[in-house]
Each structure stands twice: as structure tokens, then as C-alpha cells.
Amino acid sequence: MAVSDNERSRLDDAARAGWLYYIAGNTQDEIAKKLKVSRATAQRLVSLCLSERLITFRLEHPIAACMELAARLTEKYGLRFCEVVPTDAAAPTAVAGVAERAAALLEATLRAEKPAIIAIGTGRTMRAAVEQIAPMDCPNHQVVSLVGNISPDGSASFYDTLARLADLTKARHYPMPLPVFLASDAERQQVMKIAPVSRVRALAEKADLRLVGIGQFDLNAQVFLDGFISREELLEMLRMGAVGEVTAWAMDADGHVLPGGTNKRLTSVPLPIPAKALTVGAAVGPSKVVPIRAALKGRVINGLITDEATAQALLKG
Amino acid sequence: MAVSDNERSRLDDAARAGWLYYIAGNTQDEIAKKLKVSRATAQRLVSLCLSERLITFRLEHPIAACMELAARLTEKYGLRFCEVVPTDAAAPTAVAGVAERAAALLEATLRAEKPAIIAIGTGRTMRAAVEQIAPMDCPNHQVVSLVGNISPDGSASFYDTLARLADLTKARHYPMPLPVFLASDAERQQVMKIAPVSRVRALAEKADLRLVGIGQFDLNAQVFLDGFISREELLEMLRMGAVGEVTAWAMDADGHVLPGGTNKRLTSVPLPIPAKALTVGAAVGPSKVVPIRAALKGRVINGLITDEATAQALLKG
């Protein structure tokens, strides 16, 4: 209790420091005086406030060039939602920008009165997006996972996006209590029948918003790097034309979900084609251009969050 | 048109700069390189982004609301000190929160090198504040009472805030060795002259910090409930406009200390109007709103410790 009290008051102070710094525009020296701590501590508090995401930045101004790109993408692919953020030339694959927009989308949905069901995928971008969410109280909303949360070694300990999201928002959450891949189609058929799984799938299918990452499907495919599928399987999928994946469903260049290979033992919630509910993909970087284009062509997604450079590349194709 | 284009693109650049700075975490040097401008210009763009409110900060922490309220109260009433603590919805008149802050203020003052004189009032809040003080060794400081410490029945045995404070801090202490009320103005005049009393008053007038409770003045007035004044006197004071009290000095709604009635036989140290030394009032609860507002209006206090709900009510008036 004493620990959590300490913890509490430290975060309180961090929030105070952050408020004084970013909102009231005090210098760290002034903050130090006001909170009666050394300047070094004031600095630590401000930085704690940042790292604990007590404070978040939101850019309100639509940048013309980005708007333009978003409009053209919307037009070209008949999107229901599209946001383009500036590219950071020095770090063209940095997810901070799209993560921030994805977080904004999540927050907007969660802040709505009407109880919403939000389905979410996995990956670096989703993780970063959830990290950006400001703590809030949304017990009326439900968040559900589109992808199994158990890794090949049987642990559920790798970073759990859904749990973190639920933690921050107090929304009811429904993880998919399965390995991402099972051993065979037969095993999958069986498992799909068990109540907790079918319940999660049913919920996911009613989702008002699906937010997913988009992965490349090549020698750097995340499912391969993480050891979910073997090299042989990867190569077979590539032979079958796989270029990208959404919630681990491998797709070819036209966005058709491949009927065989590892897709046969994948437990992710199926992708309605064309996407019915608002389904937003978020990804940046040269290596994501082909997969994103595939997902767009195949109507796997009907919303997109990306950056300027990627948007430009998508429009060139 | 050229102007508005310029304007537009400048704001665009500002937004970009702000994005790169706050969201992507670039330094201004990096931004300067990316936008191909000098660092000075990059700085100007970031600062423009701020001043044009292209970017906003959102602090999602209960403390944020408190800070905001404190800032507004400080502004509205020209305060030198203001703290707002979260309201405990389950116990809107609980003094724990403000007591803790009041204790922190006392401790901060006592911890200072420079010998300080602290004058203190009475009441539930003061008592709770003193209870929160951590024992410390401050023989160089002096604490003095603003209110007599003898109750109507002649005993000095009721809870003695000052003695407890002195006990915890080892500070030299100067109680006011008088009944709170004497029988008449004449008697008061006489008693004021005796050395111990005038010494305490002289000391109190030099106090670096005055910390006082703020009381309502109605049928639940503490001075009435404790039997210091009669029902008839209370009613007379109410007819004269009394709404609240600070160190038992009855004030009207504008914070003017009433010239007659029970104030004529009150022994409390007079309230300099407007308050000169840092004079902090501490109070919480719906019934305290009117008295606090009076004290603020009348410049009886120039510092305040209260809670969110009370602060909100004060700002509405």
C-alpha cells in the first residue's frame, strides 16, 4: 500500500510537472521551486510524465500535402477513412506518426457515447498505437482480439496489445485464447467450436471498428521472424504468390487471401471480403507498399493510416 | 492570394515542424535540416505551431483538472498560493486531502533554513493538517496562535492545535492565553494590554505564513455549536449579514469584517485587510463555498487550499 501510495504520488507529481511544463509553460526551474524539488528531479518528473504517457500531443492542423494525398487515396481505393502523416525522412519506417493517428482513432471511438466493439490486430504499429492512448474510463465498450495471443512456445507472455488497451481504457476485453497457428486444419476446425473461441469470433464479427497492422510477406515476414511458421512454409507461401498479411492472413498481390498453406492452420478471425465494418490498416515504409496495395485492392481494408512517402508510392502503382 | 498561400504554407511548415518536434521527437536542428531552413527558423516554426495552437497537449490525469482550477482561481482572485486537490466523491466534505496539502505547506515552511514565524488558526481542518505533519526538529522557527485557546467553560483542554504542532516540530510556540470571546469590548480592550497577549499579537503580525480555516456562519457555525456565542448573538450577526468567519472574525458576503456584534468581544488577532503576509485559507465542502468566496473577495486571504468541487463552485460565482 505504501508502495502504491508512493507510486501514486510520484505519478501525481509527474502529472503536475507535465502540466506546469507543457500547459502552463513554466521552466523546469520554476517547476522545481513550485514542487519543492531539485531541478534535476523536476526534469525527471517531466520526462516521466512523457514516458508514462500521462500527456499526449495532438496535431490539429491538417497539413495540405497530406490532406491531398489522403483525398487521392480515398478516391482511388474507395476508402471510408484515410489519414496521411508527414514522413520523417531520417526514419522512414518510424511508427510514431501513424501510431498517434491510430490512437486518435481509437480514442475517438472509445469516447463515443454509444457502446462500441473494437477489434484489434497485432504488430509493432498496433502496440505503439495503444501505448499512445491516454488512460480513460470506458467500461461500456468492448475490445476484442483478431489474432491468437499464444506464441509458438506456448507462452502468452509476449507483449499483449489487447490487454494493455483494456488496461488503459477499462473496457471489457476478449483476447483470442489460442495459438496464432495450430498444427493442422483439422485441429483448427475442432478448436473453433469451443465456446470461448466462437464467442470471441462472433464478437469480432460485430465489431464497429477493426484496426489492423499490415505486414510484408517475404523473408522478413513477422510470422517467420517470430518463428510462427517455418522457412519451408514461408517459401511455399511465396510460391503461391503471398506478398503481405493482415492479422497473419497471407494475401497475394491482388489482396486475395490464399486458400492454402499456413492460412489453413491460422486461428485469426476471418477477414470479410470486401470489408464491411470500418477496417483500418496502419503501416508505413517502403517494404509495406506492396502489401498495403494488395490489402487495398482486395478490399481487405477500407481505411488507411500511413505516411506521405508511403502514400505517394501507393498512388504511383 | 499569394499572401494566403504563403500564410498557408507557413502554417503547413509550422505543423510539420511541430509534428517532427513533439510527435517524432526530432531536435530543432534535425527539423531545420529536413525542412531546409536554419535552426532559428525551425525554432520559429515550432513556436508558431504552439502559438497558433496547431498542436495541443492533453494531460489525462485527475490532477490536470485540479491544476487548471487552481490556475483559474489564482487568476480570478489574484492569489499568491493555490492548491486544488481531487474531490472524494464519496465524502465531499472530507478534509484529508486539503489537510495533507496544508501539512505540506507547513512542512515546507518549517523545513526552510530561514527562521520563520507561522501563525495558525483553529478548526477541524487545521487540526487534521497538524496531525499529518511528520515529526521534525525546528527549534529556530516560531509558531503562534491567532485565536484564544480557552473555551467558554474556562478549560484549555480541548484539542489544542498549536500545542500539537509545537510538540511535533519542537518549534517555540506562543498560544493566545485568552478565551476566544470575552464578556465585552471594554474587557477586551483591557486584556489586550497585558504583556503576554500583546507579545503574541505582535508576533502574529510579523508572521511569514498564516494558515487558517474558513468557517460558515449560519446555524451550524462552529462558534455557535461550541457554545462560544448564544443563539441570539448568532441571529443578530446573521441579520448584520454574516456569512462566514476566519479565526472567528465574522464577515459579510463581500468579506468585510463586521464592525459590531460578537466581533467586538473577540480576542483573535486582527486580520490585516488586504492580507499582507501569505495568508492561506483551507476549507472544503458546499457549505464553505459562500464563506470562502467572501474571504477571497475581501482579500482576507491571499492563498487557498480546497478541493475540485469547491473550486468549481467558487469559479461559478
Place this chain on the structure above:
DNA sequence: CCGTATGTTGAACGATTGCTCGCCGGCCGA
């Protein structure tokens, strides 16, 4: 065409900030 008024720019410098390092006090295991 010139001179002035206005505004923008980058260099420079002082202020502010972030970070590293050594120190201290509390906590845990021996």
C-alpha cells in the same frame, strides 16, 4: 529611381534542458 518602412533571416550568445556520474539511504540476503 530612391529612400524608407516593414518583415524575415541566420549568427551569436545566454538560458534551459537532458544526461552522466558519484553519493547516499533504504532494503535484502547472508
Place this chain on the structure above:
DNA sequence: TCGGCCGGCGAGCAATCGTTCAACATACGG
């Protein structure tokens, strides 16, 4: 109980930032 470990703290320093200033560009009126 004692030593070692760990986390937090402040001193000090290097990086970063904010502002001033003089120079330069541009617009505009004479």
C-alpha cells in the same frame, strides 16, 4: 547485524533551445 545492492538524488557538463541583433529582402510611397 552487517555488507552489498538498488533506486533515487543532486552536481556538473554538454547539448539543445530561445532570443537578440544586425543584415538583408521586399513593398510602397514619393
